[in-house]
Amino acid sequence: MNYWLVKSEPHKYSWEKFNEDGRTFWDGVRNYQARNNLREMKEGDLVLFYHSNEGKEVVGIAKVVKTAYQDPTTTDPNWLVVDLSPVETLKKPVTLEQIKADERLKDVGLVRQGRLSVMGMKREEFDRIVELGS
DNA sequence: GCCAACGTTGGC
DNA sequence: GCCAACGTTGGC
Numbered sequence: 001m002n003y004w005l006v007k008s009e010p011h012k013y014s015w016e017k018f019n020e021d022g023r024t025f026w027d028g029v030r031n032y033q034a035r036n037n038l039r040e041m042k043e044g045d046l047v048l049f050y051h052s053n054e055g056k057e058v059v060g061i062a063k064v065v066k067t068a069y070q071d072p073t074t075t076d077p078n079w080l081v082v083d084l085s086p087v088e089t090l091k092k093p094v095t096l097e098q099i100k101a102d103e104r105l106k107d108v109g110l111v112r113q114g115r116l117s118v119m120g121m122k123r124e125e126f127d128r129i130v131e132l133g134s
Numbered sequence: 135g136c137c138a139a140c141g142t143t144g145g146c
Numbered sequence: 147g148c149c150a151a152c153g154t155t156g157g158c
Contacts, residue, residue, distance in 0.1 A: 007156090030154095031141070052156060096157080115140065115155050136158085143152080 003126035004041060005048040005058070005110060006084075007117045015049055015059040018086055023065060025081040026118075027073050034118035039068045041082050048121070048129060049086075050110065057093035058129055062086050090133030104128050 006026060008014070018024055029035050041047075047062040066083035073081075099105045105128055109119035 009156090033141090056157075113140090114138095114157070117155080138157090139155085141152105141154085143150100145150090146148090 002040065002042065002045045003047075003121045003123055004037065004045060005050055005108075005119050005121055006062075007050045007052045010051045010054045015051065015086075015089070018049065018060075018062070018084075019089070023083060023085045025066075025072065025083050027071055027081045029071075029079065029081070029118060031117065034116055035078070035080055037118040037120055038080050038082050040120070041067060043067060046087070046126065047084060048126065051093075055093065056096040058090065058099075058133065059093045060086060060089045061130065090130070092133050094129050094133045098132055099129065102128065102132070
């Protein structure tokens with residue numbers, strides 16, 4: 001089991017919309033490092049959902065329901081998507097500020113490599129963020 | 135809206 | 147294969 005974090009701009013695709021949909025394919029990844037992360041995702045892996053720009057906070061937990069396949073929005077074989085479903089909304093969203101301030105989350109990808117849109121994280125980091133959000 | 139960080143592109 | 151120019155992302 002692996003743990004991940006994905007970013008979305010709320011005005012583009014929000015957590016609320018994701019919950020209405022119940023399931024979505026995670027498209028729009030156009031960065032090789034992020035793509036490689038997508039490819040590593042396995043069914044059942046848990047994924048934190050982060051709102052970038054507006055909010056700047058982790059709002060919920062999703063899970064991988066289908067492993068990587070060709071991005072249906074392009075014919076370019078370089079790009080992949082995975083299918084995700086919402087699992088649970090955090091009671092209290094965890095802000096970037098909180099994450100930066102937390103000693104145990106100093107090395108999290110979100111802080112170290114701000115621009116990456118799909119990143120792996122350690123189980124301890126995942127658990128810590130969920131703990132902060134409950 | 136600005137700017138820093140960083141990935142990608144293209145000329146040499 | 148190097149590196150400058152350029153584009154994009156995302157925090158502020």
